[in-house]
Amino acid sequence: MLFFVGLGISGFKSIPSEALDVLSKADIVYLEQFTSPIKRLDLTKIRNATKGEFRTVKRWQVEDGREILKKAKKKKVVLLSYGDPYIATTHIELRARAIEEKIKTHSIHASSSLTSMIGECGLHFYKIGRIATIMSEMKSLTTPYYVIYKNIVEGNHTILLLEYNQDKDFFLDPKDALRGLLETEKGQKRSVINLSTYVVVASRIGFKDQAIISGKISSLNKKDFGKPPHTIIIPGRLHFTESDALKILGECIDEPFDNSEKVKKISKQMMERYVPMVREALEEIEPYYMDQKKYQVILENAELYIHDAEKFLEDGQEEVAILSIGYADGLVDALRLAKGLDPKM
Amino acid sequence: MLFFVGLGISGFKSIPSEALDVLSKADIVYLEQFTSPIKRLDLTKIRNATKGEFRTVKRWQVEDGREILKKAKKKKVVLLSYGDPYIATTHIELRARAIEEKIKTHSIHASSSLTSMIGECGLHFYKIGRIATIMSEMKSLTTPYYVIYKNIVEGNHTILLLEYNQDKDFFLDPKDALRGLLETEKGQKRSVINLSTYVVVASRIGFKDQAIISGKISSLNKKDFGKPPHTIIIPGRLHFTESDALKILGECIDEPFDNSEKVKKISKQMMERYVPMVREALEEIEPYYMDQKKYQVILENAELYIHDAEKFLEDGQEEVAILSIGYADGLVDALRLAKGLDPKM
Numbered sequence: 231m232l233f234f235v236g237l238g239i240s241g242f243k244s245i246p247s248e249a250l251d252v253l254s255k256a257d258i259v260y261l262e263q264f265t266s267p268i269k270r271l272d273l274t275k276i277r278n279a280t281k282g283e284f285r286t287v288k289r290w291q292v293e294d295g296r297e298i299l300k301k302a303k304k305k306k307v308v309l310l311s312y313g314d315p316y317i318a319t320t321h322i323e324l325r326a327r328a329i330e331e332k333i334k335t336h337s338i339h340a341s342s343s344l345t346s347m348i349g350e351c352g353l354h355f356y357k358i359g360r361i362a363t364i365m366s367e368m369k370s371l372t373t374p375y376y377v378i379y380k381n382i383v384e385g386n387h388t389i390l391l392l393e394y395n396q397d398k399d400f401f402l403d404p405k406d407a408l409r410g411l412l413e414t415e416k417g418q419k420r421s422v423i424n425l426s427t428y429v430v431v432a433s434r435i436g437f438k439d440q441a442i443i444s445g446k447i448s449s450l451n452k453k454d455f456g457k458p459p460h461t462i463i464i465p466g467r468l469h470f471t472e473s474d475a476l477k478i479l480g481e482c483i484d485e486p487f488d489n490s491e492k493v494k495k496i497s498k499q500m501m502e503r504y505v506p507m508v509r510e511a512l513e514e515i516e517p518y519y520m521d522q523k524k525y526q527v528i529l530e531n532a533e534l535y536i537h538d539a540e541k542f543l544e545d546g547q548e549e550v551a552i553l554s555i556g557y558a559d560g561l562v563d564a565l566r567l568a569k570g571l572d573p574k575m
Numbered sequence: 576m577l578f579f580v581g582l583g584i585s586g587f588k589s590i591p592s593e594a595l596d597v598l599s600k601a602d603i604v605y606l607e608q609f610t611s612p613i614k615r616l617d618l619t620k621i622r623n624a625t626k627g628e629f630r631t632v633k634r635w636q637v638e639d640g641r642e643i644l645k646k647a648k649k650k651k652v653v654l655l656s657y658g659d660p661y662i663a664t665t666h667i668e669l670r671a672r673a674i675e676e677k678i679k680t681h682s683i684h685a686s687s688s689l690t691s692m693i694g695e696c697g698l699h700f701y702k703i704g705r706i707a708t709i710m711s712e713m714k715s716l717t718t719p720y721y722v723i724y725k726n727i728v729e730g731n732h733t734i735l736l737l738e739y740n741q742d743k744d745f746f747l748d749p750k751d752a753l754r755g756l757l758e759t760e761k762g763q764k765r766s767v768i769n770l771s772t773y774v775v776v777a778s779r780i781g782f783k784d785q786a787i788i789s790g791k792i793s794s795l796n797k798k799d800f801g802k803p804p805h806t807i808i809i810p811g812r813l814h815f816t817e818s819d820a821l822k823i824l825g826e827c828i829d830e831p832f833d834n835s836e837k838v839k840k841i842s843k844q845m846m847e848r849y850v851p852m853v854r855e856a857l858e859e860i861e862p863y864y865m866d867q868k869k870y871q872v873i874l875e876n877a878e879l880y881i882h883d884a885e886k887f888l889e890d891g892q893e894e895v896a897i898l899s900i901g902y903a904d905g906l907v908d909a910l911r912l913a914k915g916l917d918p919k920m
Contacts, residue, residue: 240593240683242592243592244591244684246588246686247589247595248589314690315694317690319816322816323820325824326816330823338589339686340591340685340686341685342686344690346661349659349661349662349666350661352670355661359704360703360729471664474671475670478675479670500895524913524915549845549893550845552901556898557904557908560903560904560908561908564873564909564910567869
């Protein structure tokens with residue numbers, strides 16, 4: 231039998247009560263620490279709660295899995311890990327392999343840093359978009375950069391997990407992660423990240439010395455966030471209860487603000503440029519067709535489509551908005567071209 | 576002092592060990608059940624674990640919060656809830672109010688159905704996009720419909736929470752939710768949801784009779800999912816380990832497949848419709864302007880912009896592609912309108 235047990239986010243005290251019983255009855259308890267380190271004091275408590283064998287395992291041993299599966303065929307084996315067991319996809323794969331090998335499995339879920347962290351910051355979990363991981367290698371930052379962009383334009387918050395390498399005892403510093411994102415901005419130029427972007431750094435969530443510090447990147451650059459683990463959250467649209475909670479539950483160096491206001495969808499950027507332009511072109515051409523009845527319908531249609539484009543944008547139908555303003559522009563420019571004027575597109 | 580304590584997803588046995596101590600020392604324990612109901616047996620166990628007063632509270636009492644805050648000023652008060660305490664934004668707001676009123680707070684996080692469910696289904700949590708809720712009122716389905724659309728085109732999975740009303744003991748049935756989405760599709764026509772969409776229904780996650788059933792909507796329509804609570808997951812792009820896990824960890828009526836292959840971005844859908852349409856309209860109008868030199872430049876421009884639109888789409892510049900095809904359409908339709916023909920837009 232193979233038990234997948236989550237330790238939760240606060241060390242031994244966050245372990246689900248059911249798991250205490252499982253630990254005391256297990257023949258072997260494997261503890262993995264590759265998703266997050268576990269403190270020495272908690273390690274001692276876990277060891278004391280186990281009656282059988284106790285072993286710490288490395289990432290490769292869980293990925294390889296053969297020893298664990300072999301033991302689980304005959305004995306009660308526990309794989310204990312930080313947080314919730316199945317946030318690490320390695321654990322899901324090991325469970326699937328166990329079931330295929332006819333080994334019974336049982337899962338004990340526990341608090342995850344992902345859900346806990348968002349609540350501790352006072353942010354709304356249902357506004358979280360896709361999660362991304364930031365590694366120290368610069369080249370790998372393009373993916374999280376676009377995850378942030380796509381989340382922000384939809385008003386979603388982005389959780390950025392920071393590289394942790396157990397073997398090298400390496401934690402990516404939040405300041406280095408932010409520096410990497412600013413560098414990526416220079417190359418990608420979508421105006422997603424700049425020194426004024428509002429960012430939350432959540433440190434040691436679930437522990438006594440937990441800290442939630444937020445502010446513009448320029449302000450955070452001067453901060454010492456203390457010991458790891460850290461996570462970065464880039465908020466999207468902020469409900470006023472979220473801004474209030476950020477201030478009450480954490481330390482805000484700057485007044486929280488909506489990052490999504492500054493990051494505009496390409497469609498919005500286009501509409502802001504084209505609507506006044508087409509309107510102006512239309513006004514310019516109208517006198518040329520004053521008394522020509524058969525062209526009036528074209529002018530009327532152009533007017534109508536400019537108006538529709540604005541309405542579609544308001545309704546969130548961005549693609550139809552762009553199509554409409556493009557169409558209006560085409561109608562107007564045909565009239566201009568027929569009179570030998572330059573087109574406006 | 577006010578404690579926010581999560582019960583976890585499996586009833587009393589999923590409560591974090593730290594919470595047992597807190598419950599036994601509390602003067603008053605308030606239990607809310609508006610996010611998910613709690614079984615009678617678990618209720619008894621909770622009651623037995625508390626030494627002080629025990630009260631169940633309704634949603635409005637937590638939202639109002641005055642009684643809880645008043646008691647917490649002088650006594651050790653616990654607000655106990657299903658899952659993790661801060662998934663419900665009501666609890667975050669109450670905590671912020673408590674801190675403002677100088678009441679000390681302490682949070683005990685626990686397993687959340689959001690993270691647990693995804694792991695139980697064998698899906699990767701980092702691929703979860705924004706979460707949506709489905710209510711029984713048809714009008715409200717447009718929002719989740721577009722959340723699904725946006726997630727799928729990015730390859731993300733969508734968690735759909737289903738309406739639960741404690742006062743009416745009402746749980747939205749997953750089949751009704753899917754029916755609502757199919758109805759919404761008829762109105763919105765983005766080709767997001769159809770009878771062949773691959774869907775996962777996760778039922779009673781964390782309990783002994785947990786069930787994970789997946790398949791095309793047409794297959795799920797014939798299924799009985801048993802007692803609530805249920806959640807729907809619409810997968811986006813599936814990694815092969817996710818498809819494998821879905822089959823091993825749950826019941827797949829149909830072979831899992833990638834919904835994102837069939838759901839096209841709105842921009843792509845538009846281009847597929849408009850490019851041939853504008854081309855046809857252009858061919859139709861050309862003979863009318865055969866020998867009129869001043870209109871040749873308009874025809875040439877239309878041809879050019881249709882071509883550019885296709886190139887922009889290939890380059891991933893969807894917005895510019897739509898603008899270009901709209902413009903070409905406008906040029907052509909101006910010529911049509913001038914000849915008294917119907918426009919093609």
